[in-house]
Amino acid sequence: MTDTNGSPILQVQDLYAGYLDFDILHGVNLDVHPGEIVCVIGPNGAGKSTVFRAVYGLISVRLGHVIFDGAEITNFKPQDVLRSGIAIVPQLRSVFPQMTVHENLEMGMFLEKNKARIAERIDVVYGLFPRLGERSKQQVGTMSGGEQRMLEIGRALLLEPKLLMMDEPSAGLAPSITRQIFNHIRSLNDEIGLTILMIEQNARQGLEVSDRGYVLELGVNTYEGTGQGLIDDPEVRRAFLGGH
Template sequence: MSAPNEAPPAGEPLLDVRDLVAGYGRKQVLHGVGLRVGAGEIVTLMGHNGAGKTTAIRSVLGALRPRSGTVRIAGRDTTRDPVRKVVAAGVAMIPSERFVFPDLSVHDNLLLGAANAPSGSGTAERLATVKDLFPILAERARQPAGSMSGGQQRMVSLGMALMARPRLLLLDEPSLGLAPSVVETIFGRLRDLADGEHLGILLLEQNVKQALTIADRAYVMRSGQIILEETAERMRLRPDFWDLF
């Protein structure tokens, strides 16, 4: 069994999802979904609204218990684990909704994110790293997070997740409602994190072209099933990839 923040066993991906079946009540949403994410890899999961993308990452996080199939993180089976155990294994999720504590300062929001960090991980050092990634968070450190723009709040929520030193980051529609220039900044930082910290990222995104600029691989989901897995480079070269949705 892998301890938190250990590398996965040789030859195993950081995230390995196999034959996942999940749903809500009598409604089955996922029908045998399989996907993987390696350390330092950005994988985008694409599909129209209602395809099952959010259900998939909620199942990975432990917020929704799968009916069958397996989820393995760094070689450990977490399929039946509650959210707190999955988070302790090094997983962080940023939902599509803006997630900040609006009345608290940016600085205090970031400190709250460190609550899930491994013991002895060096909060001050990590705080400096996060503020270097997103200089606006240093400039606005004392400003209430709720008074910031949508793009800045997205940076705060990302910073909070990074304060926990995750090894796998789940992102649900990070570009939603943001200006293109802000999206470009955030996506550039995600690529930096994957390359510099060996962070694995599973990215759910409707902005297909932007996601493919930073992703290593892409999955396309339709009606709760993976219908295509391809490198991002090959996907970018497709003249007709919109026909997949």
């Protein structure tokens, strides 16, 4: 599915961004090709979420470029980034706990006025996540953390994004659940060719399911390679994967 020879769908070029007048990112570069899963790892505070926010227009880019699907989207507002085809799953839980699964999915399509289209997209998501279909009438706050994360991913897919960006999909989940989520991410990539950029604190598991990865340290990317190549790199192992 992956075609690293073709042109990237997302290019982050020499990105400088931060908070107030202080840069956190000092020239970040990364590419995502159609059909790839790309994982950004790095220590806490390295600026991973800041990259995510800068690409999505949640903070402003001071220098550099974000190119998506052949067009410059640098400093687009989040709704315009979304419209251009990037959907996100943020790090903090973003579901409505008082509402049912189905209601949460409907909320995810609040901009769509065509009822048939809404029903059709929700059915597609239930097909991709049968568990959500079984629990469509369940109140979301009563579901497990893993199921809520699946719902967030499903909701992001309602809009048929060309790229899904996720900030720490494993955050707050037990290791066995993290494994399930990552496996599901991998199968979405296999089954529908979903292109994914994810940020992971859980470096080893994130790289295991990814085609390529980048290490971010102190606001610059320091290593890049295939997922397995990074796992096998002695320096990356020692510094970021807990040795051995």
